[in-house]
Amino acid sequence: MGAVGTVVLVAIGGRLAGLLALQDGLRSGARAAVQHLLDVRVEPILMSADARETCEALGRALDIDHLRPEVSVEEQEDAVGRVADTGATVAVLGHTPHDDAALGAAAASVVLGAAGTDRDDFSATLASDDVRDAALAIALAQRTWSQTVTILVLLLVPVLFGVLVVTAGLLPPEYAPLAQLVGAVAAAWQLVQSDRRAA
Structure with missing residues (x-):
């Protein structure tokens, strides 16, 4: 990536x-940024203009397995495009104008x-220059x-199941709201569990 690294x-x-x-x-906070991504099963890929050896050393230090060394600034647009062509939704974090x-x-x-920055052609702009914030x-x-x-x-699966059961005549329509209740309880339980994991 030239002067940036x-x-x-x-x-x-x-x-x-x-x-x-x-x-x-290693930029301050880079390892923590990668860990944020790994924690939510985001697979980082290291793309760098640096030589393969440098890229491999950085990859080891950051715990990144997938490396793309020796990609110049001019080639980055095509590299991002090739990844997007695989069907991936691509988000790029970087600095303007570089x-x-x-x-x-x-x-x-x-x-x-x-x-x-007064440009509005980016999806998001962060005041911070800390990669941990972006990650x-x-x-x-x-x-x-x-x-x-x-x-x-x-929420939806129990309701659909309830509709099918009532439509098939296995239960009277009065039981359909129970399926919605089961879905709501399961969704609430999931939210509580998610909050506990995040804490």
């Missing part, structure tokens, strides 16, 4: 979700250290999405 590609559920720009060596090409190639772009934002978004899907399933 190294970029960490971030994947959610096996799909690329972003890039974290790192300076040569990472504008990669940011522009992503479905979601998060700009670090953008306090005072935490991705982790929270992933956790929220996962919880939302789980809650919807817990």
Whole structure:
């Protein structure tokens, strides 16, 4: 990545979700940022203009298995595009104007250290330049999405089952609200468990 150093590609559920720009060596908070992502099963990918050996050393230090060394700034847009072509939803974390090409190639772009930026062509701008903040934002978004899907399933499956049972004549219609109650209790239980895990 030229003067900036190294970029960490971030994947959610096996799909690329972003890039974290790192300076040569380990940027303060980089390991914690990667851990935020790993905690929510986001698979980071390290993309860097650095030589393979440097990239491998950074990958080991950050606990990142997937590496893409020797990717120049000019090639980053294509690299992000290739990941998007696999069906992944791509989010790029970077700095403007240096990472504008990669940011522009992503479905979601998060700009670090953008306090005072008046551009509105990014999905999100962070005043902070701390990669932990960007990684935490991705982790929270992933956790929220996962919880939302789980809650919807817990609410809808019992109701659909109740409708099928009543439609098949196995139970009278008066029992249908019980299915909704079961779904609501299961969803509430899931929320309580999620809060306990987050605490």
